Amino acid sequence: MTFRQLGLSIYPDHSIPQEDEAYLELGCQYGFSRLFMSMLEVGDIAKTKAKYQHIIQVAKDLGYQTMIDISPRIFNQLGISYQELGFFAELGVDGIRLDQGFDGSTEALISYNPYNLIIELNMSNNVAYLDNILSYQANEPYVFGCHNFYPQVGTGLTVPFFLACSERFKKHGIHTAAFVASQNGDQGPWNVNDGLPTLEKDRYLPIEAQAKWLFATGLIDDVIIGNAYASEAELQSLAAVNRYQLAFTPELMPDIAPVEKEILFGMQHFRRGDSNALVARSTQSRVIYKATPNAPHDSEKKFQIGDIVIGNDQFGIYKNEVQIVLEPHQDSRKNKVGRIKPEELDLLEMLQPWTKFKFQTR
Structure with missing residues (x-):
């Protein structure tokens, strides 16, 4: 059985560590167990590594499964390749999200990394991307899918497109995730933050209504709050959502x-x-x-x-x-x-x- 999780997002390149820690502790109290992070820039590699290791360890101690979103530019700055993921294993993350696709064979090979890191794919494309990767005999238990979020108003996915993209993953039994928007959060990865939902229709809805719809599709396993920091009232209302049947x-x-x-x-x-x-x-x-x-x-x-x-x-x-x-x-x-x-x-x-x-x- 695939258990459905609730998740938070934090942005260590823009946040104060003590506030991130307090947010993770509060989320833990309400049953949140997944964490999304993104590494946007690397100045001093040693300092960046130490900063991320610290907050990831806090999350791990609280029981969070942590995924980190990495762009090709960061790999270049670190001087590493997608074939060598030791840096991320040392950070302590459970998986990395590949926002940019390769040729299918590359992703399949990465899924057999010696650190047992989950490889999370971008779900927000209605193409045969996943099918191609699986045709190269990927290590399926370590392949997840996660939709994008959309900070700019008007740019979120439409419902038909979202459903079509999600069905491509769910028909293979891949673990999936999507984002909802906090009406309180004002922090994201970029300097534009009109909320961070996957679906445009969700941008200004109460957070529990967003999650109910996503879970009710039967296509999404994990619901993650895209922007930080959600209010305690939002965390409480999201925690009360029935993840397994419409309520x-x-x-x-x-x-x-x-x-x-x-x-x-x-x-x-x-x-x-x-x-x-x-x-x-x-x-x-x-x-x-x-x-x-x-x-x-x-x-x-x-x-x-x-x-x-x-x-x-x-x-x-x-x-x-x-x-x-x-x-x-x-x-x-x-x-x-x-x-x-x-x-x-x-x-x-x-x-x-x-x-x-x-x-x-x-």
């Missing part, structure tokens, strides 16, 4: 009945396999609560996309069935009990036949 955090109606709260939050929901265009139906509650009364309330107005409704006493055998509205309609036999938050509405497209989902209070 909505609804806005509830004031008059929701106790039995309706029990149905929403106390059950494992799934969309019926015989799906329709009007609503996503979760029907087990009508069986379990068939004898429980549910008086009408909030049932006269037209329901809108994202409304959550439960059948009331007037709905016969469908009493206490849960439905999420996908098309506007009106039906007084249903009580509106809540609504999917606006920032989570794009999760509705993930509700396929048999999709398992839950409702959570935060």
Whole structure:
């Protein structure tokens, strides 16, 4: 089983070590276990090495898996080649990210490095790059994929392109990652920082909504906050995200009945396999609560996309069935009990036949 991780990013070329350490310690408290770093410049090699070794050791002691993003220019400055990765093994990292591709054969050979360093590939290209590398019999357990992030507003990936790129990796069972943007962080690798998400649609969304969508695709294993430093509230909300099934955090109606709260939050929901265009139906509650009364309330107005409704006493055998509205309609036999938050509405497209989902209070 591939376990899904939450990750942080730090930028030692621009940051204060004590602030990085405090950030890593805080992230550890909330279950973050992956770290992304980039080495942007090398002045004095010995000083650069010592600086990175220190923060990487702090991360290692806290249980982080650390990846470092390296450009060809840095290799030139260090006077080393991609075939000799001893410098990075001495830093203490778990892997290196190759932002620039080679000929396939080179990447495959690098994956057999004697230090057992993971080789992470750039996922944000919809070409047969990975297939080419694997055709050279790469060491697959040591090949990961990670999308880019995009500091400039308007330059993040579109959803169709992102899905196409990600599917190329996931069909081979490659471990994958993508970035979300903190609304608090103002630090990245460059002097432009409009947030650092992979997807353009995520740039200004609450961080938990970004992560929920990425995990719900089934194509992304690790979600990493691209910019530093996320607030503690953001770390806490991201830590609360269910990484393994879709979970909505609804806005509830004031008059929701106790039995309706029990149905929403106390059950494992799934969309019926015989799906329709009007609503996503979760029907087990009508069986379990068939004898429980549910008086009408909030049932006269037209329901809108994202409304959550439960059948009331007037709905016969469908009493206490849960439905999420996908098309506007009106039906007084249903009580509106809540609504999917606006920032989570794009999760509705993930509700396929048999999709398992839950409702959570935060």
